[in-house]
Amino acid sequence: MKWFDHLEEVLISVLLAAATIVIFVAVVHRYTSGLPLGAFQDFLLSIHLSWAQELCIILFVWMAKFGAAYGVRQGIHVGVDVVVNNLSPDNRRITIIIALCAGAFFTALVAVLGFNLVWHNGMAYAVLSTLGMETAPYYEGPTTPDLEWRTWVVYLAVPLGSALMCFRFLQVLVNYWKTGELPHHDHGHVDGLHDTDPFPVVEQKP
Amino acid sequence: MSALIIFGLLMLLMLTGMPVSIALGLTVMTFLFTMTSVPVESVALKLFTGIEKFEIMAIPFFILAGNFLTHGGVAKRMVNFATSMVGHWFGGLGLAGVVACALFAAVSGSSPATVVAIGSILLPAMLRAGFPKEFGAGVIASSGGLGILIPPSIVMVMYAVATNSSIGALFIAGVIPGLLLTLFLGGITWYRAKKGNFPRQPKASWRQRLKAFKDSVWGLLLIVVVMGGIYTGIFTPTEAAAMSAVYAFVIAVFVYKDLSLKDIPRVLLNSASMSAMLLYIITNAVLFSFLLTNEGIPQSLAGWMTEQGLGIVVFLIMVNILLLMAGNFMEPSSIMLIFAPILFPMAMALGIHPVHFGIIMVVNMEIGMITPPVGLNLYVASGITKMGLSALTVAVLPWLYTMLAFLMLITYVPEISLWLPRVMGML
Numbered sequence: 143m144k145w146f147d148h149l150e151e152v153l154i155s156v157l158l159a160a161a162t163i164v165i166f167v168a169v170v171h172r173y174t175s176g177l178p179l180g181a182f183q184d185f186l187l188s189i190h191l192s193w194a195q196e197l198c199i200i201l202f203v204w205m206a207k208f209g210a211a212y213g214v215r216q217g218i219h220v221g222v223d224v225v226v227n228n229l230s231p232d233n234r235r236i237t238i239i240i241a242l243c244a245g246a247f248f249t250a251l252v253a254v255l256g257f258n259l260v261w262h263n264g265m266a267y268a269v270l271s272t273l274g275m276e277t278a279p280y281y282e283g284p285t286t287p288d289l290e291w292r293t294w295v296v297y298l299a300v301p302l303g304s305a306l307m308c309f310r311f312l313q314v315l316v317n318y319w320k321t322g323e324l325p326h327h328d329h330g331h332v333d334g335l336h337d338t339d340p341f342p343v344v345e346q347k348p
Numbered sequence: 349m350s351a352l353i354i355f356g357l358l359m360l361l362m363l364t365g366m367p368v369s370i371a372l373g374l375t376v377m378t379f380l381f382t383m384t385s386v387p388v389e390s391v392a393l394k395l396f397t398g399i400e401k402f403e404i405m406a407i408p409f410f411i412l413a414g415n416f417l418t419h420g421g422v423a424k425r426m427v428n429f430a431t432s433m434v435g436h437w438f439g440g441l442g443l444a445g446v447v448a449c450a451l452f453a454a455v456s457g458s459s460p461a462t463v464v465a466i467g468s469i470l471l472p473a474m475l476r477a478g479f480p481k482e483f484g485a486g487v488i489a490s491s492g493g494l495g496i497l498i499p500p501s502i503v504m505v506m507y508a509v510a511t512n513s514s515i516g517a518l519f520i521a522g523v524i525p526g527l528l529l530t531l532f533l534g535g536i537t538w539y540r541a542k543k544g545n546f547p548r549q550p551k552a553s554w555r556q557r558l559k560a561f562k563d564s565v566w567g568l569l570l571i572v573v574v575m576g577g578i579y580t581g582i583f584t585p586t587e588a589a590a591m592s593a594v595y596a597f598v599i600a601v602f603v604y605k606d607l608s609l610k611d612i613p614r615v616l617l618n619s620a621s622m623s624a625m626l627l628y629i630i631t632n633a634v635l636f637s638f639l640l641t642n643e644g645i646p647q648s649l650a651g652w653m654t655e656q657g658l659g660i661v662v663f664l665i666m667v668n669i670l671l672l673m674a675g676n677f678m679e680p681s682s683i684m685l686i687f688a689p690i691l692f693p694m695a696m697a698l699g700i701h702p703v704h705f706g707i708i709m710v711v712n713m714e715i716g717m718i719t720p721p722v723g724l725n726l727y728v729a730s731g732i733t734k735m736g737l738s739a740l741t742v743a744v745l746p747w748l749y750t751m752l753a754f755l756m757l758i759t760y761v762p763e764i765s766l767w768l769p770r771v772m773g774m775l
Contacts, residue, residue, distance in 0.1 A: 155620055158408060162594060165591075166591065199402060206624045209625070209627075210628040225363045226363075226365035238365060332418055332461050335423070345476050345477055
């Protein structure tokens with residue numbers, strides 16, 4: 143499982159970095175191609191980056207869906223815990239288990255709904271035609287406006303990400319059942335605070 | 349009737365402690381499956397198209413930029429600069445705390461991180477200098493929230509997305525209220541320090557000030573990159589956010605050298621999961637607002653309001669109370685995404701300016717972070733001060749009252765928010 147966890151982490155980090163670079167390059171390109179740079183300018187003008195926004199959105203949709211699954215493992219999804227924390231230990235345990243089951247149920251539902259939509263909007267056609275079978279009731283499905291990629295491929299992020307998220311909820315649930323511990327994310331964590339010298343001040347004599 | 353069922357269900361689900369995003373999504377699904385004949389396909393489609401807007405993509409970029417600079421080293425430079433400028437006045441280190449929080453919060457974008465970073469550096473120093481603990485805790489906990497009002501602000505992007513307002517106009521509109529609130533918080537700090545005769549620091553020379561300014565200016569220029577870029581039209585808000593992320597990377601790694609290249613994967617991973625969490629809330633909030641609109645709830649609420657003849661004053665007071673209450677239970681992004689679609693049509697029916705209404709909501713969020721019993725900043729501050737929540741609640745009271753007075757001012761004097769964007773031709 144370790145390699146799988148790691149793969150998930152690398153995937154979302156790379157998607158974020160890639161999106162940043164894409165937009166940075168597109169903006170730099172927009173302004174440098176207006177400069178009189180001779181042959182280099184002609185080269186710049188020959189590149190079209192009008193698809194950058196669309197690519198950025200696609201990268202972020204994938205990052206969002208898989209990152210949400212990673213977030214379950216990290217306990218980053220915040221909820222209202224005032225009431226739960228004031229319950230008796232037994233009731234608290236039951237409520238938390240119900241909440242985790244609800245999470246798993248919702249994400250499973252989204253995975254099924256999402257897969258259904260993707261299947262009927264191009265995936266079925268692609269799969270059946272690759273297998274050399276009759277594609278009759280299905281159609282090729284739409285493409286994205288700029289990149290002209292099949293939308294079902296792009297939207298595959300929803301069922302895949304949501305299924306993974308469901309799996310993570312179940313993992314957290316099993317772990318809670320066994321150890322009574324939930325993952326907890328520290329929203330106020332800041333690096334580099336404890337390796338600095340104390341801030342110099344004029345002390346007052348008591 | 350359906351409004352009661354929807355909100356009842358949402359409350360019930362949220363009280364189990366499940367993530368707000370899941371509670372929103374489950375409410376929508378349950379209601380649609382059991383009470384309506386809305387085809388499931390339309391819901392499924394919303395799951396895909398909910399976050400497919402280029403404006404929303406500013407959020408991950410701003411988070412990445414903030415995370416590059418959310419570092420003890422940056423916090424220390426801000427504290428140094430603030431102390432060299434205002435440290436010799438009454439309440440020196442306290443005033444410096446307010447200013448440092450404003451600067452660091454604007455750059456890092458996270459209120460809890462601001463409380464922790466500035467608090468960990470300044471609180472021990474304040475105690476050694478002879479300040480009472482309650483005073484220090486009050487200053488830091490209340491000023492830590494300044495970040496969501498001073499642009500670039502993620503909560504403002506959320507409002508813009510939920511209501512189709514202009515991100516640029518909101519950012520510009522936040523400038524004067526942000527500075528004014530810093531002034532208000534500084535004012536009450538100064539007044540209380542003068543009354544309590546708290547210690548002052550020796551006056552820094554202009555040479556020291558210049559050096560502290562040079563150290564901190566690289567971080568502060570991030571705000572200039574974003575605001576300048578949007579205002580001059582060089583960048584769209586999302587492009588400005590991406591550029592600020594690249595800028596923050598260069599500053600953190602090559603100028604400040606707080607981070608080395610091998611820290612970058614960790615920063616990327618943290619930013620990605622934080623952004624994914626917010627985008628997940630947005631996706632489900634879009635579903636939720638689709639359900640509300642489908643049931644005609646915002647419209648009928650707006651209709652009911654005009655029928656009752658409720659004026660702007662009563663409406664805005666109700667908004668303030670509602671949001672402050674919500675601020676006790678949820679974090680700002682969730683509140684914004686749930687309440688903006690409901691309240692916005694009512695505000696429009698009463699003729700309130702969309703940008704002004706956004707600023708009102710943001711100021712409410714900010715106060716919600718320090719209102720007892722469960723303001724987020726109070727929790728974080730209690731972690732670093734080792735004070736109980738009830739003791740902290742008392743400690744922040746003077747600042748809380750100041751912020752409430754400020755809220756009234758912002759709510760009933762629209763020009764504070766609208767003057768600058770109008771002068772700059774952004775309305």
